[in-house]
Amino acid sequence: VLAAMQRAARWWRQQLDLGVIGVTGSVGKTTTKEIVGRVLSQRYETVWSRGSYNNEIGLPLTLLGLAGSCERVVQEMGMYVRGDIKLLADIARPDVGIVTNVEPVHAERAGTIEDIALGKRELVEALPPSPEGVAVLNYDDRRVREMADHTRARVLTYGLSPEADLWAQDVEALGLGGVRATLRYGSAAVPVELSLLGWHSIYGALRGAAAGLVEGLAWDEIAAGLAA
Numbered sequence: 001v002l003a004a005m006q007r008a009a010r011w012w013r014q015q016l017d018l019g020v021i022g023v024t025g026s027v028g029k030t031t032t033k034e035i036v037g038r039v040l041s042q043r044y045e046t047v048w049s050r051g052s053y054n055n056e057i058g059l060p061l062t063l064l065g066l067a068g069s070c071e072r073v074v075q076e077m078g079m080y081v082r083g084d085i086k087l088l089a090d091i092a093r094p095d096v097g098i099v100t101n102v103e104p105v106h107a108e109r110a111g112t113i114e115d116i117a118l119g120k121r122e123l124v125e126a127l128p129p130s131p132e133g134v135a136v137l138n139y140d141d142r143r144v145r146e147m148a149d150h151t152r153a154r155v156l157t158y159g160l161s162p163e164a165d166l167w168a169q170d171v172e173a174l175g176l177g178g179v180r181a182t183l184r185y186g187s188a189a190v191p192v193e194l195s196l197l198g199w200h201s202i203y204g205a206l207r208g209a210a211a212g213l214v215e216g217l218a219w220d221e222i223a224a225g226l227a228a
Contacts, residue, residue, distance in 0.1 A: 002056065009060035010091045018070050019044075020092050021211055024077040024085055024123045025100025025144075026116065028203065029054065031196065032100055033076045035208035039225030043217055044071040054078035059088050072215065080109045082119040089126035096214055097123040097153070098136040098207050102143040117143040121150055130154035136210045138203070139164035156214065158206040166210050173199040183209055190219045192226050 023033045030052055037048030047070050049062040054076035077088045102117045110116045124147050127133035133153030138144040140159035148155045158166040171181040178195045181202050194205045205226050212222035
């Protein structure tokens with residue numbers, strides 16, 4: 001039954017003219033998926049996976065629930081062992097892949113930190129070549145940054161370093177008021193606010209902004225999505 005559902009989801013995705021944004025990483029997948037979904041919905045009819053529908057059951061269910069009018073779908077992709085994300089990417093066929101970080105999460109099943117990195121790397125390996133495919137990589141995580149050498153897609157890096165393509169400066173945690181920062185990309189310097197708590201949440205804002213830039217949104221649309 002599971003294999004049949006996966007085949008049906010793969011077929012249905014192929015019938016739809018939409019963009020698929022895959023999100024993986026050890027920590028922050030669900031939050032990133034929610035932020036990216038809110039950003040992209042400023043322009044596109046966007047669906048993002050419910051809760052943590054990020055495995056071999058949840059991902060097909062999300063795809064099978066899409067209507068023909070959907071323009072973008074943001075799909076979280078989790079793993080326990082190597083090969084899991086390769087399967088999910090084969091079903092969903094993402095155009096954009098966002099990697100948050102690599103940490104020793106589920107190490108009791110996934111194995112070493114190197115095994116986890118290889119498993120997460122399966123998302124960027126599955127992306128189509130540039131210019132259709134884009135890998136959005138965390139510059140501040142060495143293992144994620146090195147994934148740039150293993151994809152045919154265009155690479156867009158984000159982080160807190162000016163060496164990243166998209167980076168944040170003047171990050172300020174506002175307690176219950178969220179997080180404020182200035183995002184810089186090329187010559188643009190854009191003040192944004194995020195309603196999530198904690199200084200670390202700026203990484204979610206960076207990922208949401210990166211997805212917006214890749215999908216052609218204007219900065220005012222991106223800022224509105226981040227503040228939503």
